[in-house]
Amino acid sequence: MPTRNHFRKTYLVTGGAGFIGSHLCDRLIAAGHGVLCVDNYLTGSRDNIAHLLGNPYFEAMRHDVTFPLFVEVDGIFNLACPASPVHYQRDPVQTTKTSVHGAINMLGLAKRLNVPILQASTSEVYGDPEIHPQTEDYWGHVNPIGTRSCYDEGKRCAETLFFDYHREHNLEIKVARIFNTYGPRMHPNDGRVVSNFIMQALRGEDITLYGDGEQTRSFCYVDDLVEGLIRLMDTGPAVTGPVNLGNPGEFTMRELAHQAIMATGAGSRMIHAPLPADDPRQRQPDITIAKDALAWTPQVALIDGLKPTVAYFRDLVERGLS
Ligand code: NAD
Ligand code: UDP
Ligand code: UDP
Numbered sequence: 001m002p003t004r005n006h007f008r009k010t011y012l013v014t015g016g017a018g019f020i021g022s023h024l025c026d027r028l029i030a031a032g033h034g035v036l037c038v039d040n041y042l043t044g045s046r047d048n049i050a051h052l053l054g055n056p057y058f059e060a061m062r063h064d065v066t067f068p069l070f071v072e073v074d075g076i077f078n079l080a081c082p083a084s085p086v087h088y089q090r091d092p093v094q095t096t097k098t099s100v101h102g103a104i105n106m107l108g109l110a111k112r113l114n115v116p117i118l119q120a121s122t123s124e125v126y127g128d129p130e131i132h133p134q135t136e137d138y139w140g141h142v143n144p145i146g147t148r149s150c151y152d153e154g155k156r157c158a159e160t161l162f163f164d165y166h167r168e169h170n171l172e173i174k175v176a177r178i179f180n181t182y183g184p185r186m187h188p189n190d191g192r193v194v195s196n197f198i199m200q201a202l203r204g205e206d207i208t209l210y211g212d213g214e215q216t217r218s219f220c221y222v223d224d225l226v227e228g229l230i231r232l233m234d235t236g237p238a239v240t241g242p243v244n245l246g247n248p249g250e251f252t253m254r255e256l257a258h259q260a261i262m263a264t265g266a267g268s269r270m271i272h273a274p275l276p277a278d279d280p281r282q283r284q285p286d287i288t289i290a291k292d293a294l295a296w297t298p299q300v301a302l303i304d305g306l307k308p309t310v311a312y313f314r315d316l317v318e319r320g321l322s
Helices: 019-030 092-113 149-169 193-202 222-233 253-264 288-294 302-318
Strands: 010-014 034-039 058-062 075-078 117-122 173-178 207-210 216-218 243-245 250-252 270-273
Touching: 010 019, 010 092, 019 034, 019 222, 075 092, 075 222, 092 117, 092 149, 117 149, 117 222, 149 173, 173 222, 193 207, 193 253, 193 302, 207 253, 216 253, 222 243, 222 288, 243 288, 250 253, 253 302
Parallel strands: 010 034, 010 075, 034 058, 075 117, 117 173, 173 243, 207 270
Antiparallel strands: 216 250
16 A cells, blocks of 8 residues: 655545544644634534644644635545435525535635645435445446435535546545544534434433334445545545445434333333435445555454444433533
8 A cells, every 4th residue: 555654744624623623623633733724603513623722733723614715734634515314405505615616715725735635525415226246347326306415416426526526637635435433523513313312321211213224325434435535545545435434334214213221221211203304315435446455454353343332322311511
């Protein structure tokens, strides 16, 4: 695997105050790099990066990536975009703008600086997939006019822009297709399944299985995911992706609910609620490319990753912060 030199670099992390972005900032700082965190705090929080603010190599800037940005950095991680269906459907036009205008601006910045740029893409580009598990050469099955489309199509268009800048300007790009990721600093009320189930269990409420609860997802612990992102950025120019990053362990939502109940020690019951529109039936990454190109495999099993996640949410509840 060709690698870059590891002397100190300054990375721009857009969406750096979000769930994944803040963990990425932590890891880059711990590796001795500088970080410029750019975020408009739409779904992220200053609390997620508060512990970094005193570090001389960390800088936070409030900025919306749909507007141009002129800064000097050595590489860009483009994570800015709401990720939970509840959040990204609240202002769908802004979601598409963030993905598309945000990608154009960050690609323009990367082009001017001639630095590598990584895009946080998503398993949602596969839509409700007709092949299983999903490989990177699958073109997807996405409803272009549904309520998830602002996110799915925005991310698909961003991938198109990345590859066009690569072909037109020889820009060094890295496209990561991230599958469902969980861990501490997820927003407790973002409506995603892991945060919902744990928060419901901790509050002694019923756990809401949407539909029959037999749909599947594959859950990657955030530390594993961040390791994959950093390894991808550290590859040479020949590695563009797209690369699936996710944990191949596949669970039904019913199984996840059982695990959340066990991890919290709660006595919650499961109840059924309506299935949201266009909810993918199944999702599991084929990570052959990530294994070969990045020597990466997730290390943290769901049952182990749920423990620190539960501890994080329990602390929020006990401190009255959620
Ligand atoms: P998140 O909502 O916690 O983080 C997104 C961050 O982007 C937030 O801090 C938000 O304030 C910021 N942001 C949103 N719009 C912005 C804008 N216009 N300008 C500047 N900042 C903006 O979500 P996350 O789970 O940390 O996701 C991070 C990235 O990873 C997203 O691009 C998401 O699409 C992608 N992703 C996440 C998952 C997952 O399971 N968490 C799965 C696939 C892809
Ligand atoms: N851009 C930016 N920062 C930079 C360079 C460019 O935000 O340092 C923006 C720029 O405003 C433009 C976009 O990136 O809207 C695309 O730039 P590019 O040079 O590719 O295209 P052009 O300016 O020719 O439209
Ligand atoms: N889900 C659920 N109960 C909830 C929240 C979500 O059963 O309280 C289901 C949802 O219908 C989907 C899966 O969990 O099938 C994952 O949903 P999430 O919003 O976390 O992410 P998605 O992968 O759909 O973007």
